[in-house]
Amino acid sequence: MDNKLLAIAGGSTLLYMVLSTLMAILPGIELSAVPPGPNVHDLTLLQQRGRQVYVSEGCAYCHTQQVRPLAVDQVFGRPSAPGDFAFSTPELLGSERTGPDLTNIGKRQSSEIWQYMHLYNPRSVVPQSVMPSFPWLFKVVDEAPKDIQAVPIPKKYAPPRGAVIPSRDAQALVAYLLSLKQPELPNNKPLAASATKPAQAAAHAPAPGNTTLTFDAANGLKLFATNCASCHGAQGAGVPGVFPPLAGNPVVNAPDPTEHIIVVLQGLHGKSIAGTSYAAQMPSFAAQLSDAEIADIIGHERSSWGNHAPTPTAKDVAQIRAQK
Ligand code: HEC
Ligand code: HEC
Numbered sequence: 001m002d003n004k005l006l007a008i009a010g011g012s013t014l015l016y017m018v019l020s021t022l023m024a025i026l027p028g029i030e031l032s033a034v035p036p037g038p039n040v041h042d043l044t045l046l047q048q049r050g051r052q053v054y055v056s057e058g059c060a061y062c063h064t065q066q067v068r069p070l071a072v073d074q075v076f077g078r079p080s081a082p083g084d085f086a087f088s089t090p091e092l093l094g095s096e097r098t099g100p101d102l103t104n105i106g107k108r109q110s111s112e113i114w115q116y117m118h119l120y121n122p123r124s125v126v127p128q129s130v131m132p133s134f135p136w137l138f139k140v141v142d143e144a145p146k147d148i149q150a151v152p153i154p155k156k157y158a159p160p161r162g163a164v165i166p167s168r169d170a171q172a173l174v175a176y177l178l179s180l181k182q183p184e185l186p187n188n189k190p191l192a193a194s195a196t197k198p199a200q201a202a203a204h205a206p207a208p209g210n211t212t213l214t215f216d217a218a219n220g221l222k223l224f225a226t227n228c229a230s231c232h233g234a235q236g237a238g239v240p241g242v243f244p245p246l247a248g249n250p251v252v253n254a255p256d257p258t259e260h261i262i263v264v265l266q267g268l269h270g271k272s273i274a275g276t277s278y279a280a281q282m283p284s285f286a287a288q289l290s291d292a293e294i295a296d297i298i299g300h301e302r303s304s305w306g307n308h309a310p311t312p313t314a315k316d317v318a319q320i321r322a323q324k
Contacts, residue, residue: 031082032089034082034083034085034086035083035086036083036086036087037081037082037083037084037086037183037185038083038183038185038186039183039184040083040084040086040087040183041087042087043087043088043176043179044175044179046171046172046175046176047172047175047176047179048176049168049169049172049176050169050171050172050173050174050175050176050177050179051088051092051176052172053137053169053170053172053173053176054092054173054176054177055092057134057137057173059102060092060094061094061096061098062094062096062097062098062099062131063094063096063097063098063099063100063101063102064093064094064095064096064097064101064102064103065091065092065093065094065101065102065103065180066080066091066093066094066101066103067079067080067101067103067104067182068080073101075226076100076101076103076104076108077103077104077107077182078182078185080103080182081185084103084182084183098130099131102177102180103180103182104180104181104182105177105178105180106177106178106179106180106181107181107182107288108227109230110178110283111231111280111281111283112174112178113149113151113152113242113279113280114230114231114243114280115174115177115178116138116151116166116170116174117151117152117153117239117242118131119133119134119137119138119170119173119174120133120134120135120137120138120151120153120157120164121133121135121153121157123157124153124154124156124157124239125230125231125239126230134170137166137167137169137170137173138151138164138165138166138167138170139164139165139166139167140159140162140163140164140165141162141163141165142162142163143163144163144165145165148165148166149165149279150163150164150165151164151165151166152241152242152279154239154240154241154242213299213311214295214299214311214312214313215295215296215298215299215300215311215313216292216296216299217296217299217300217303219293219296220296220297220298220299220300220301221300223289223293223296223297223300224297224300224301227285227288227289227297228297231243231280231282232244232245232246233245235247235305236301236304236305236307237305241276241278242278242279242280243278243280244273244274244276244278246301246305246307247304247305247306247307248305248306248307249273249274249307250274251263252301252302252307252309253302253307253308253309254309255309255310257298257302257309257310257311257312257316258320260298260301260302260312261294261298261312261316261317261320262320262324263282264285264289264294264297264298265284265285265286265294265317265320265321265324266284266286266324267281267282267283267284267285268281268282269281269282286321290314291314291315291317291318291321292314292317294314294317295311295312295313295314295316295317298311298312298317299311299312
């Protein structure tokens with residue numbers, strides 16, 4: 001009897017140990033030995049501190065940092081590879097996506113000012129956001145010190161008086177967020193080449209009876225929502241004084257779309273638009289968007305919110321991209 005018990009207890013313990021070695025310990029050892037992928041760098045001290053703030057504020061309860069090889073995940077970047085995580089042990093993969101995946105947030109939302117406004121109160125840049133505010137990462141002072149730029153919080157969300165400045169923790173957190181960028185894998189095709197995918201090519205053929213449409217309106221609307229609306233607003237109204245409105249913007253309504261195309265390809269900084277100077281910069285999209293995608297977005301902007309101007313084709317974008 002005793003022997004039987006021993007055999008059952010010993011046998012199951014042994015089985016448990018063999019299985020955990022095979023399924024957890026060996027893969028773990030193998031994974032930690034994976035060398036960093038090309039262009040994967042270690043974090044700076046400030047970024048490491050930001051990563052600790054990310055953990056202690058519980059950001060990982062609502063945000064993942066893993067792109068799965070699924071079509072629904074394509075908006076977040078390419079599928080994650082083991083070499084991406086070489087310098088981030090323990091990995092902050094997360095399991096809940098109450099908010100978007102942040103693997104590539106440094107590329108998708110590279111504006112420091114946007115990140116500060118969003119952390120202070122997400123509604124100040126994303127009106128329908130349900131993300132909690134993190135005001136304790138900021139200080140309200142009478143006047144911002146010379147070396148720190150005050151965060152331009154819209155009146156509706158700003159404290160009654162004083163200037164909002166980021167604490168050292170907020171600076172570290174934003175430095176960490178902006179460091180989250182997926183390096184390209186070496187054999188990735190350049191984006192411009194993907195413009196001629198058969199499905200997209202078909203979508204770009206003008207609908208029967210509508211020979212003037214040079215772009216795919218549904219795709220333009222979708223791409224604008226994912227790439228541009230966080231700053232310029234879904235209705236093109238912008239955020240007063242911080243991100244310019246695109247409704248009625250002269251570049252968007254100019255008969256010649258060349259300047260419009262250049263702004264989207266290269267980004268923009270330091271231009272005064274309709275008498276307002278903007279401290280934030282417009283990121284460059286040349287590396288993220290194909291010619292056809294840019295043509296669709298520009299088509300959407302030039303035919304929405306009361307704008308009415310000629311729309312360029314993917315070929316027009318390709319020509320300007322080649323000249324620059
Ligand atoms: C309770 C859940 C929740 C928590 C906790 C949370 N977020 Fe979010 N987050 C969201 C939601 C929902 C969105 C989408 C709406 C928006 O953009 O505000 C979002 C959006 C974002 C975005 C913009 C993503 C994009 O693709 O545009 C960033 C950046 C971000 N969060 C960072 C953080 C950081 C940093 C923390 C921790 C300090 C944090 N979040 C904590 C729910 C959360
Ligand atoms: C991180 C915030 C941000 C995002 C995202 C963003 N923009 Fe901008 N955009 C700006 C800012 C800031 C300016 C004003 C820059 C300046 O005045 O120098 C601007 C200016 C513009 C202008 C006006 C140019 C002019 O000369 O009047 C256009 C057009 C524009 N953006 C289009 C887009 C499109 C299209 C996208 C998406 C593909 C986009 N923006 C995404 C911040 C952003």
